[in-house]
Amino acid sequence: MDIKQTQQQLSKFASDRDWEQFHTPKNLTMALSVEASELVEIFQWLTPEQSSNLSNKQINAVNEEVADVAIYLLRLCDVLGINLSDVVENKIKVNGDKYPVDLSKGNAKKYNQRED
Numbered sequence: 001m002d003i004k005q006t007q008q009q010l011s012k013f014a015s016d017r018d019w020e021q022f023h024t025p026k027n028l029t030m031a032l033s034v035e036a037s038e039l040v041e042i043f044q045w046l047t048p049e050q051s052s053n054l055s056n057k058q059i060n061a062v063n064e065e066v067a068d069v070a071i072y073l074l075r076l077c078d079v080l081g082i083n084l085s086d087v088v089e090n091k092i093k094v095n096g097d098k099y100p101v102d103l104s105k106g107n108a109k110k111y112n113q114r115e116d
């Protein structure tokens with residue numbers, strides 16, 4: 001996926017419908033949260049085993065919600081002028097510093113709850 005091209009496609013989609021007026025950072029953030037919750041809803045009450053063995057119907061639903069989450073995230077970044085590639089790359093580095101392999105391997109503790 002070409003992020004910039006997809007953002008332009010989403011911008012045109014909104015513009016063609018005169019929806020830019022609704023695509024404020026606040027509204028886009030709320031929509032992103034709603035879509036993330038719709039994704040969570042699919043997994044709600046499933047056992048760990050069931051969550052790893054989804055039916056085709058469930059996989060299709062996951063695909064739709066993942067796309068919705070990505071669309072709102074891309075749109076939010078576009079509206080706020082955030083370079084998604086740059087911030088993700090930076091955050092991976094930050095996480096690497098917070099979770100060095102020797103202290104974190106096989107350990108799910110949050111970095112500030114580790115005893116090192």
Ligand SMILES: [Mg+2]
Nearest residue numbers: 035038065068
């Ligand atoms: Mg949805």
